[in-house]
Amino acid sequence: MARPREFDKTVALGQAMNVFWSRGYEATSLSDLLSAMELSKSSFYDTFGSKHDVFLATIEHYKKTISAQISGIADLDAPARKLIEGMFEKAASRMTEKGGQRGCYLNNCAVDVSLRDPEAAKLIHSGIAIMENTFLSLIERGQQEGDIAAGKNALSLARYLTSSLNGIMVTGKFNPDRDVLSDIGKTSLMVLD
């Protein structure tokens, strides 16, 4: 019963991430993880060390995932402002889809764990920085393109957009109403005028 050679550490990490994402760190038990990752307890500890180690690894995993996704969006050949608007719209609609109400993983982890887990907090912070930096370059581009008020501080705006997007996803947790979330998004982006 050796593990079939198609076993993929990255896939298993993704599965673990999904469980933590839906249930949170404490509410996720070892057996939750084992069934999601489809491996035995022995292999789990052999390969990943501990529950907490896996948890940290999933945050790293998430960072890689969104890095790819986000930079893909930012490089699209469209006005930067439109791309930003698209990101907010997408967040609003995803929060109202079947499995989408989980929101942002980093976001959840921040609330769930960051106070008691400084290691995780550090990873979360650097993960959010990816988002912030993407917004920053989009904003600078938008200012050159003339769609975003050139007089406003780009870094302030980037921080603001990141925070606003987080707010929308928290709101979606208890109020998964597409129109409401979309409206909040549109109001948020008025700042760019």
Next chain:
Amino acid sequence: MARPREFDKTVALGQAMNVFWSRGYEATSLSDLLSAMELSKSSFYDTFGSKHDVFLATIEHYKKTISAQISGIADLDAPARKLIEGMFEKAASRMTEKGGQRGCYLNNCAVDVSLRDPEAAKLIHSGIAIMENTFLSLIERGQQEGDIAAGKNALSLARYLTSSLNGIMVTGKFNPDRDVLSDIGKTSLMVLD
């Protein structure tokens, strides 16, 4: 060893709330609760029913608490816009104080639990509505006073401010930097112009 007559159910609930607030629902054990509430296991189950019952009760408790606080602020004799600004500033500074990084209780509960606990989600939603309504009446007042753009939809703005404030408090979890949070707050309030 009967419970001393000064025992106060409300105080005990407040203590329970503090524990849930700092640790989250799952991470809070029964013994955590018992020591915080200073009562015995038997009395706990006698008086409150179960861990989950207490949890729901703490959300109600929190709603009462902020209802009082918030309506106190909203009734102050100052321009509505100034009051709103004060609320954002206060949130930013509280997130950087010693025990303040816990953020907003409803906020935390929403992320922590609302997906798996519809009962709690309902209470959270109605709690947030208190905040939203407060913002709504402040905005309407501010529009009459001329400090807030009269052309903008007041309800949209109220939802937006509530969501933004949530975002700021999530941001504060992993980035408790007063200047950053305050700057995000100021940027958020540009929408009112």
Next chain:
DNA sequence: AATATTATGGACTAACTGGTCCAAAATGTT
């Protein structure tokens, strides 16, 4: 002081927690 009420400590569940360990089994390599 006797009685009725209330709260308590602590024994007791049964299930589960994260984690360790190892002999056995499946695989890859020669």
Next chain:
DNA sequence: AACATTTTGGACCAGTTAGTCCATAATATT
């Protein structure tokens, strides 16, 4: 086919989980 490697199931651990129950003890009422 023989060997080395990898992975496994499952036994085991000590501690904890939420929750029940009751005889005892402290109080309140009369």
